[in-house]
Amino acid sequence: MNQPATSDVWYFPKDGLTELIRVLQEDGFDVIGPTVDQGAIVYASIQSAEDLPKGLTDIQEAGSYRLEKRNDESLFGYVVGPHSWKKFLFPPISVVAAADRIEGHWEFSTPEEPQRPFAFLGVRACELAAIRVQDQVFLKGPYVDPIYQRRRESAFLIAVNCTQAASTCFCTSMKTGPRCQSGYDLGLTELKDGFLLEIGSERGQQLSRSLSLRPTTAAEMAEGDLRRQQAADQIHRTLETDGLPNLLKQNLRSSHWDDVGRRCLSCTNCTMVCPTCFCSSVTEVADLNGDHINRERRWDSCFNPEFSYMHSGIARDSIPSRYRQWMTHKLSSWHDQFGTSGCVGCGRCITWCPTGIDLTVEVLAIREAAATVESVDRGTNHE
Amino acid sequence: MSNPWQLSSARIVEKTAETPGVATYVLQLTDDSLRRRFQFRPGQFNMLYVPGLGEAAISISGNPIQEGLIPHTIREAGNVTHAISSLSTGDTLGLRGPFGSSWPTELCEDRDVILVAGGIGLAPLRPVIFDMLSNRDRYRRCTVLMGARDPSGLLYESDYEDWKRRGVDVLVTSDRPADGWHGNVGVVTTLLDRLPLPDPASALLMTCGPEVMMWYTAQTAVARGIAEESIYVSLERNMNCAIGLCGHCQFGPHFLCKDGPVFRFDKVASILRISDL
Numbered sequence: 001m002n003q004p005a006t007s008d009v010w011y012f013p014k015d016g017l018t019e020l021i022r023v024l025q026e027d028g029f030d031v032i033g034p035t036v037d038q039g040a041i042v043y044a045s046i047q048s049a050e051d052l053p054k055g056l057t058d059i060q061e062a063g064s065y066r067l068e069k070r071n072d073e074s075l076f077g078y079v080v081g082p083h084s085w086k087k088f089l090f091p092p093i094s095v096v097a098a099a100d101r102i103e104g105h106w107e108f109s110t111p112e113e114p115q116r117p118f119a120f121l122g123v124r125a126c127e128l129a130a131i132r133v134q135d136q137v138f139l140k141g142p143y144v145d146p147i148y149q150r151r152r153e154s155a156f157l158i159a160v161n162c163t164q165a166a167s168t169c170f171c172t173s174m175k176t177g178p179r180c181q182s183g184y185d186l187g188l189t190e191l192k193d194g195f196l197l198e199i200g201s202e203r204g205q206q207l208s209r210s211l212s213l214r215p216t217t218a219a220e221m222a223e224g225d226l227r228r229q230q231a232a233d234q235i236h237r238t239l240e241t242d243g244l245p246n247l248l249k250q251n252l253r254s255s256h257w258d259d260v261g262r263r264c265l266s267c268t269n270c271t272m273v274c275p276t277c278f279c280s281s282v283t284e285v286a287d288l289n290g291d292h293i294n295r296e297r298r299w300d301s302c303f304n305p306e307f308s309y310m311h312s313g314i315a316r317d318s319i320p321s322r323y324r325q326w327m328t329h330k331l332s333s334w335h336d337q338f339g340t341s342g343c344v345g346c347g348r349c350i351t352w353c354p355t356g357i358d359l360t361v362e363v364l365a366i367r368e369a370a371a372t373v374e375s376v377d378r379g380t381n382h383e
Numbered sequence: 384m385s386n387p388w389q390l391s392s393a394r395i396v397e398k399t400a401e402t403p404g405v406a407t408y409v410l411q412l413t414d415d416s417l418r419r420r421f422q423f424r425p426g427q428f429n430m431l432y433v434p435g436l437g438e439a440a441i442s443i444s445g446n447p448i449q450e451g452l453i454p455h456t457i458r459e460a461g462n463v464t465h466a467i468s469s470l471s472t473g474d475t476l477g478l479r480g481p482f483g484s485s486w487p488t489e490l491c492e493d494r495d496v497i498l499v500a501g502g503i504g505l506a507p508l509r510p511v512i513f514d515m516l517s518n519r520d521r522y523r524r525c526t527v528l529m530g531a532r533d534p535s536g537l538l539y540e541s542d543y544e545d546w547k548r549r550g551v552d553v554l555v556t557s558d559r560p561a562d563g564w565h566g567n568v569g570v571v572t573t574l575l576d577r578l579p580l581p582d583p584a585s586a587l588l589m590t591c592g593p594e595v596m597m598w599y600t601a602q603t604a605v606a607r608g609i610a611e612e613s614i615y616v617s618l619e620r621n622m623n624c625a626i627g628l629c630g631h632c633q634f635g636p637h638f639l640c641k642d643g644p645v646f647r648f649d650k651v652a653s654i655l656r657i658s659d660l
Contacts (some may be wrong), residue, residue, distance in 0.1 A: 013448070097388045097389065097390060097392070097433040098389040099432075099435075099477065101434070106392060106434050106475055106476075106477065108389065108390035108391070108392065108432075108477055109389075109393070110386045110388050110389045110511075124625055133647070138628065141627055141628075141641075142626075142627070142641060143387045143626035143628065143641075145387075145628055146386050146388070165575060210620070252508065252654070252657050252660065253657065277632030278627045278628065278629075278630060279627070279629060279631070280623075280624070280630070281623055281629065281631070282623060282624065283437070284434070284436060284437050286434075286435050286436050286498055290434075290435055291400070293434045293435055295388070297629075300629070300630075300631075302630060302633075307621070307630075307631060308620070308631065309621055310619065310620060311460035311461055312593075312619075313657065315620060315621070315660075316659050316660075317659060319660055320659075321658075321659035321660070324660075325633070325660075328441060329630075329633065330638075332434050333633070333636035334638075337636060337638070338638035
């Protein structure tokens, strides 16, 4: 067996994936990968390479997603579906604290559920970026979220470079892809008959020693370049990020919020599929006698009216105000809060919006309206 | 690092009725070492927890240097505060905290300091009054302008004479006339309009109350010559986690729970008047 060095690229044939999954399982990982469920590619626990979607691709547009057969046997011949890895690192439901009534007094605890470490197979470049964004939120502030931290620190990330793009992809605008640059343990590029493997970390290097790898040929390297370039070439959607945080700050009173508010159903889909949205609410879940209470944190959304409820009323009591909150947070105030955009350009919010609202188009509309106003009454403060 | 979700058990050691629907609960952490370690800065808040109902963010209204006793003045407003109102001395509840930013008492040295409160808004400012009383020499003129919808809403009214005797002037107003009320009638900004301000450039103003009241207080203060940079407000939004991780309390770029609740006015002035933000 070959002993790979860190920066080298290695090759293994298609059936090597079975070995990779087995090695991960033997190391105690719960291997999570893409699977097909209800007509979409979603992330779930997998037992072998047989569970992966074979010969399928996804056709995505604003408000539309469907799977189609490919004319090859590709295992990663699609982009991102409604799930993201957020579901595993920041679970939709988790118990943050518990209260127990013992002899008339309440005792409080923060239970730690045993959790097998995850190995994520098939993390795309935009998703590596999304994980970096959530790391910033949950790990780098004055308070660390212990649930995210436990899951994140033990997770093993196997990236897969995209070899095609959907019409909704705009990672190139957000400078997050399509090439996986860093933040993974192992990085794969799928070729016709096998995979190129790059090693991204010490852990990745250690694990790779258990795999049957051989050095690549020049032809395989060229095939990898060609396939990755194909993904980059297929990305046509753009989001102009230049000056975007300030543009939105200066247009909080834009009439465009009412325009998009008329099309938005406030259904929360965009926030549920977004790989970086982190809003949540803690609710009380009591047993039947009320002596044991779990404080359950569940995903919530700024599109829910009660999300901003105060005793004096709901702070954002209209759909335009909630859409404005979501978009300005994602693309503007996220920079103030976490030093990065909250958008990674994965396009999920576009695909999964039931009315096909496309944030790249909405930003463009605000930009153009602002430019028009500016040219009409230059010099006035229209904040 | 300790788990920010961990609650501590706190016992109600004293309960005092204040204005209608408002009472002060003095809490004491039941764990000895936690009790000795607990420290807060004026303007900070705790999350108070009633098992089965949830948490509420409540400002600490006590004396920062009084060890072990943590007073909260609470108005019945929702499920949790309603449940707290039915608790009595000796009962326990859960507590996380303290959280948030604080009033700038460190900037008060040798300055005229004006506190402007509306109703229950005096509660988060009371720790500053305790600081004034303990360190009266550090401050120049100390003034509390207190307004309430009607005279029954004048919080801590029985303390005003004591504060005045010890060098903290208190001026009160009622928004509406009321039977037997001979004091000033009008919103609290009318008191600020008439307040003698010999040296507005050195004055520092802190205000807490309804958002619209704080806005007009700040406008009046600026008109009287107080710099926007010397005005501080305490804002309120839905708070759920108190640690900047749940998203509820966002106000523009700020998380009120960790960047606030106390803000220098000029940092939030431009977004305060944008409706539904």
